Amino acid sequence: MKIDDLIKETSEWLKGTGPDSDIVISSRIRLARNIGGLHFVDWSDDETKQKVVDVTKRAILASNYMKDALYVEMDKIPVVDRQFLMERHLISREHAIDPEFKTTFVGDKEIISIMVNEEDHLRLQVIESGFLLDEAWHIMEGLEKDLEQRLNFAFSDEWGYLTACPTNAGSGLRASAMVHLPAIVITRQVDGLIHAISKLGLTVRGFFGEGTEATGNFFQISNQVTLGRREEDVIDSLKRVIRQVIAQEKTARAFLKDKRKDIIEDRISRARATLEAAHIITSKEAIGLFSLVRLGIDLGLIKNIDTKKLNELFVFIQPAHLQKLEGKKLSTVERDIKRTELIRNKLKIS
Amino acid sequence: MKIDDLIKETSEWLKGTGPDSDIVISSRIRLARNIGGLHFVDWSDDETKQKVVDVTKRAILASNYMKDALYVEMDKIPVVDRQFLMERHLISREHAIDPEFKTTFVGDKEIISIMVNEEDHLRLQVIESGFLLDEAWHIMEGLEKDLEQRLNFAFSDEWGYLTACPTNAGSGLRASAMVHLPAIVITRQVDGLIHAISKLGLTVRGFFGEGTEATGNFFQISNQVTLGRREEDVIDSLKRVIRQVIAQEKTARAFLKDKRKDIIEDRISRARATLEAAHIITSKEAIGLFSLVRLGIDLGLIKNIDTKKLNELFVFIQPAHLQKLEGKKLSTVERDIKRTELIRNKLKIS
Numbered sequence: 288m289k290i291d292d293l294i295k296e297t298s299e300w301l302k303g304t305g306p307d308s309d310i311v312i313s314s315r316i317r318l319a320r321n322i323g324g325l326h327f328v329d330w331s332d333d334e335t336k337q338k339v340v341d342v343t344k345r346a347i348l349a350s351n352y353m354k355d356a357l358y359v360e361m362d363k364i365p366v367v368d369r370q371f372l373m374e375r376h377l378i379s380r381e382h383a384i385d386p387e388f389k390t391t392f393v394g395d396k397e398i399i400s401i402m403v404n405e406e407d408h409l410r411l412q413v414i415e416s417g418f419l420l421d422e423a424w425h426i427m428e429g430l431e432k433d434l435e436q437r438l439n440f441a442f443s444d445e446w447g448y449l450t451a452c453p454t455n456a457g458s459g460l461r462a463s464a465m466v467h468l469p470a471i472v473i474t475r476q477v478d479g480l481i482h483a484i485s486k487l488g489l490t491v492r493g494f495f496g497e498g499t500e501a502t503g504n505f506f507q508i509s510n511q512v513t514l515g516r517r518e519e520d521v522i523d524s525l526k527r528v529i530r531q532v533i534a535q536e537k538t539a540r541a542f543l544k545d546k547r548k549d550i551i552e553d554r555i556s557r558a559r560a561t562l563e564a565a566h567i568i569t570s571k572e573a574i575g576l577f578s579l580v581r582l583g584i585d586l587g588l589i590k591n592i593d594t595k596k597l598n599e600l601f602v603f604i605q606p607a608h609l610q611k612l613e614g615k616k617l618s619t620v621e622r623d624i625k626r627t628e629l630i631r632n633k634l635k636i637s
Numbered sequence: 638m639k640i641d642d643l644i645k646e647t648s649e650w651l652k653g654t655g656p657d658s659d660i661v662i663s664s665r666i667r668l669a670r671n672i673g674g675l676h677f678v679d680w681s682d683d684e685t686k687q688k689v690v691d692v693t694k695r696a697i698l699a700s701n702y703m704k705d706a707l708y709v710e711m712d713k714i715p716v717v718d719r720q721f722l723m724e725r726h727l728i729s730r731e732h733a734i735d736p737e738f739k740t741t742f743v744g745d746k747e748i749i750s751i752m753v754n755e756e757d758h759l760r761l762q763v764i765e766s767g768f769l770l771d772e773a774w775h776i777m778e779g780l781e782k783d784l785e786q787r788l789n790f791a792f793s794d795e796w797g798y799l800t801a802c803p804t805n806a807g808s809g810l811r812a813s814a815m816v817h818l819p820a821i822v823i824t825r826q827v828d829g830l831i832h833a834i835s836k837l838g839l840t841v842r843g844f845f846g847e848g849t850e851a852t853g854n855f856f857q858i859s860n861q862v863t864l865g866r867r868e869e870d871v872i873d874s875l876k877r878v879i880r881q882v883i884a885q886e887k888t889a890r891a892f893l894k895d896k897r898k899d900i901i902e903d904r905i906s907r908a909r910a911t912l913e914a915a916h917i918i919t920s921k922e923a924i925g926l927f928s929l930v931r932l933g934i935d936l937g938l939i940k941n942i943d944t945k946k947l948n949e950l951f952v953f954i955q956p957a958h959l960q961k962l963e964g965k966k967l968s969t970v971e972r973d974i975k976r977t978e979l980i981r982n983k984l985k986i987s
């Protein structure tokens with residue numbers, strides 16, 4: 288598989304399928320692992336880093352889970368491709384910015400991806416579309432067991448799996464769900480919700496993960512601490528919170544549809560019209576408008592837009608995607624113009 | 638003629654015809670006159686006010702200029718009709734708010750209108766579409782001469798025609814033009830322009846005259862002082878300024894079309910789409926969007942909208958017009974909804 292093959296398909300997590308996919312866009316499980324007897328990445332010399340690259344490559348490509356996986360040495364690919372992988376949520380911003388001795392593996396349908404020499408030697412990720420945390424965890428368990436047969440993971444009886452950052456120690460697990468909460472935002476309940484979630488030891492972040500604002504009413508909710516907790520408990524407590532969030536969003540949507548129909552129809556109709564009419568648009572504005580159009584589809588107010596195509600747009604309007612689609616470098620202004628062409632094309636009344 | 642007949646037609650000044658009508662919406666001449674031997678309105682008792690009403694009614698309806706004119710006693714018509722006359726720029730806000738002993742005359746095509754017992758006994762107004770200050774003045778001269786044969790206007794050799802407010806004394810003339818300056822606003826030259834115009838002894842006001850903000854890039858430019866100046870000189874100096882403003886707006890439009898095409902197409906296209914898509918809209922937002930659509934028509938970027946229908950909308954979306962069209966009282970929210978139906982209807986691709 289090559290990077291350029293990825294753009295032909297939509298990542299599995301963007302397909303808009305799976306349970307509760309009108310609110311839960313995707314479910315993600317991440318595990319951090321390190322190779323025993325080798326320094327953590329930040330303390331490693333080049334030789335050790337290269338050793339990690341070599342050892343993990345053999346082990347991962349030998350795994351049944353990663354047959355025919357895309358394998359990328361980050362310093363061998365152009366900047367636009369690194370950004371492209373980031374836009375697809377396959378790698379982190381850090382992994383894209385400083386590519387030396389870093390590699391990436393992407394499995395079938397982009398459900399599994401693995402970063403080598405990011406903060407830890409290995410960062411394993413499983414993303415599924417919709418509210419499927421158990422299934423994602425099930426895949427992750429299998430993958431991790433499989434790799435553990437081929438790699439010696441750093442483990443202490445006292446601390447569990449060892450990780451570069453103590454907050455990840457123990458299971459090294461981060462579970463998260465990306466949720467779309469337009470009605471909670473419009474009815475101004477979102478600050479209260481974020482506050483309540485934080486009190487439960489969970490974190491709420493924006494569309495692009497750590498350190499990013501919530502864009503277009505999309506939020507990533509994830510567990511904070513893993514030390515001393517069983518994986519299943521971490522996932523269960525996240526699931527309970529997500530179920531409450533789903534219920535709250537549904538109530539808010541029903542309220543908007545029943546009691547604020549004119550206002551919500553107005554907003555949705557304007558959003559759609561603006562997407563169709565704009566000649567220049569930033570990613571940020573576009574995502575905000577997509578959010579309203581998606582709400583319109585979910586409320587049954589918009590019928591002739593294909594949800595799958597709309598979902599694709601979230602990723603395809605990003606800078607690197609636009610440039611790969613065009614096959615050349617584009618300035619910011621050129622992207623802001625090209626973006627509107629792509630949007631008009633995808634949202635064409637079907 | 639009845640008030641309800643007016644709504645069937647568009648006021649002459651809104652027809653979008655006349656010279657330079659892409660920038661100069663309308664040209665207006667106003668004269669203030671008072672009846673000799675009677676106190677000014679503010680110092681009058683009811684008997685005197687009634688006398689002014691009676692005397693002027695006889696004189697005006699006898700004039701050839703005002704044959705078949707609409708004659709209205711302001712305290713005999715409902716609030717919505719008073720507001721309706723104001724929205725058509727036939728009377729002032731003051732004339733609508735306090736209707737006692739006030740009357741209004743409206744001539745053919747609404748070119749001439751006369752307020753009795755507003756600030757002065759008589760306020761004569763002539764409005765024409767486009768840049769036609771000379772023609773408007775020509776009509777006004779004829780009307781005034783005609784009325785002077787039947788009415789004894791208060792006049793002093795020292796001061797000229799006497800008026801309640803000294804700034805109107807002398808000729809009692811106010812000449813103004815309503816100009817549409819979207820390109821000057823978008824290119825951020827408007828503050829400088831207003832400052833320059835003020836230094837020339839002229840005044841710049843919003844769409845609804847005295848004390849109103851500029852709405853949707855429409856500005857009324859008028860002379861300030863009349864004492865000691867010949868009518869023709871007042872009009873000439875206003876004409877000179879308007880010609881400069883037209884030139885500046887044309888330069889700014891050419892700049893936008895040549896150098897900022899993407900940005901201006903984006904704004905205009907979004908404005909039109911929003912007008913077509915909105916389910917709720919305020920007058921103020923609508924007028925701002927009409928302004929951009931009008932610019933789009935003037936720049937040749939929008940071809941299938943009828944300028945006359947667009948011009949009508951400026952007045953027809955106002956609260957009293959909407960309520961008269963619907964034939965009933967509407968709440969603010971109901972108006973904001975009805976307004977969008979009217980807009981969609983009028984802007985339907987022809």
